[in-house]
Amino acid sequence: MNSTTRKLLTVITESALERTLVEDIERLGAHGYTITDARGKGHRGLRSAAWDESGNIRIEVVCDDVTARAIADHLQARYYEHYGMILFVSEVAVLRPEKFG
Amino acid sequence: MLDPVLLFFLLGLTAGLLRSELRLPAAVYDLISMLLLLAIGLKGGVELAKQPFSALAWQTLAVMGMGSLLALLAFGVLRFVGRLPRADAASIAAHYGSVSVATYAVGVDYFTNRQIDFEAQMPLLLAVLEIPAILVGILLARGLSRDMRLGVVAREVFLGKGIVLLVGGLLIGWIAGPEELAPITPLFFDLFKGILALFLLEMGLITAAQFGSLRRYGLFLVLFGICMPLISSTVGIAVGLGLGMSLGGTAMLGILAASASYIAVPAAMRISVPEANPTLSLAAALGVTFPFNVLVGIPIYHAMATHAFELTGGLGP
Numbered sequence: 001m002n003s004t005t006r007k008l009l010t011v012i013t014e015s016a017l018e019r020t021l022v023e024d025i026e027r028l029g030a031h032g033y034t035i036t037d038a039r040g041k042g043h044r045g046l047r048s049a050a051w052d053e054s055g056n057i058r059i060e061v062v063c064d065d066v067t068a069r070a071i072a073d074h075l076q077a078r079y080y081e082h083y084g085m086i087l088f089v090s091e092v093a094v095l096r097p098e099k100f101g
Numbered sequence: 102m103l104d105p106v107l108l109f110f111l112l113g114l115t116a117g118l119l120r121s122e123l124r125l126p127a128a129v130y131d132l133i134s135m136l137l138l139l140a141i142g143l144k145g146g147v148e149l150a151k152q153p154f155s156a157l158a159w160q161t162l163a164v165m166g167m168g169s170l171l172a173l174l175a176f177g178v179l180r181f182v183g184r185l186p187r188a189d190a191a192s193i194a195a196h197y198g199s200v201s202v203a204t205y206a207v208g209v210d211y212f213t214n215r216q217i218d219f220e221a222q223m224p225l226l227l228a229v230l231e232i233p234a235i236l237v238g239i240l241l242a243r244g245l246s247r248d249m250r251l252g253v254v255a256r257e258v259f260l261g262k263g264i265v266l267l268v269g270g271l272l273i274g275w276i277a278g279p280e281e282l283a284p285i286t287p288l289f290f291d292l293f294k295g296i297l298a299l300f301l302l303e304m305g306l307i308t309a310a311q312f313g314s315l316r317r318y319g320l321f322l323v324l325f326g327i328c329m330p331l332i333s334s335t336v337g338i339a340v341g342l343g344l345g346m347s348l349g350g351t352a353m354l355g356i357l358a359a360s361a362s363y364i365a366v367p368a369a370m371r372i373s374v375p376e377a378n379p380t381l382s383l384a385a386a387l388g389v390t391f392p393f394n395v396l397v398g399i400p401i402y403h404a405m406a407t408h409a410f411e412l413t414g415g416l417g418p
Contacts, residue, residue: 014371016367016368016371016372017371017372019253019256019257020253020372037127054307054310055127081375081376082375082376083371083375
């Protein structure tokens with residue numbers, strides 16, 4: 001198997017942010033993203049996703065090092081203070097590296 | 102006798118408070134709220150076709166003025182009596198100047214049961230009333246000078262699910278007319294009460310989830326959540342009288358004024374005033390004002406409007 005490593009950036013945050021985050025992520029150079037609905041509990045309390053206002057989303061972006069760093073820095077600076085948000089970066093093996101910059 | 106839809110609300114509330122596993126799938130909640138919004142819109146649209154257009158413009162302006170006034174009033178109370186931080190006061194004020202479709206739907210059910218008519222343009226006024234308070238709230242929090250991200254907020258408000266479905270329903274009803282709508286009336290009109298019952302079951306669960314934050318944030322929010330709708334409904338009834346509306350319409354405007362938003366405004370405030378704590382406004386609007394309005398408020402506003410009519414004999418515009 002011919003594989004190369006890329007970064008997987010995972011963001012879990014309030015669904016209210018979906019539209020602005022997608023714009024940010026595209027502007028910062030990601031080639032694509034995947035969004036799923038999420039629920040769970042953190043220091044801001046239970047997010048049951050029973051209705052729109054209590055929903056979370058999970059955004060996943062596979063990209064190169066530089067893009068992952070740029071997105072992570074921007075999100076931390078812009079959203080960490082006032083929004084419920086966590087993000088983490090992991091290393092993943094991809095089979096078609098040209099898709100992810 | 103308590104209306105069965107209110108018993109559904111109480112079932113949801115009780116189940117939520119007892120931490121039952123009962124939970125409507127998000128897709129089901131989405132569907133029933135869509136049906137409810139479309140039904141309200143369609144019904145209004147059909148009736149609206151029979152109205153002269155000039156009176157509508159005047160009423161729309163008056164109601165928008167009312168929404169702004171209510172937000173300013175609420176802000177004054179929250180900031181200077183409640184001593185809340187500016188952002189929180191502005192955000193909660195925006196919720197209280199705007200409206201709750203769920204409360205309106207219960208009002209529709211209440212008046213339909215009693216065979217009391219109200220003005221056909223009410224759904225239009227409902228849609229219109231969602232907006233001005235949001236702008237006033239943002240202005241109160243940000244002032245005029247700073248970056249307001251108005252484009253983002255406008256998109257959030259005008260393209261939000263609530264406005265699109267409500268206004269879309271109005272237009273479809275208006276264009277199609279009653280005969281063309283006949284094939285879809287079983288879904289939207291005949292099932293209205295059943296859909297409302299399911300919707301209120303979920304609202305009970307959502308309301309119960311707010312009670313925890315109320316315990317944390319205290320007595321002032323509870324008092325505000327009960328007193329503010331009483332004050333707002335008085336304003337709404339006065340505006341209804343001033344516009345020369347019928348008794349049903351005047352009471353309905355009282356209900357609209359008394360209700361507090363929990364969908365359009367939270368989303369807009371989250372984007373435009375992020376430093377405001379969303380838990381506070383949802384605890385007040387959903388944990389206190391919503392149950393107060395649907396369980397005891399609506400009959401009170403009806404009685405207030407009736408009394409006002411007896412005193413004035415109904416005013417003309």
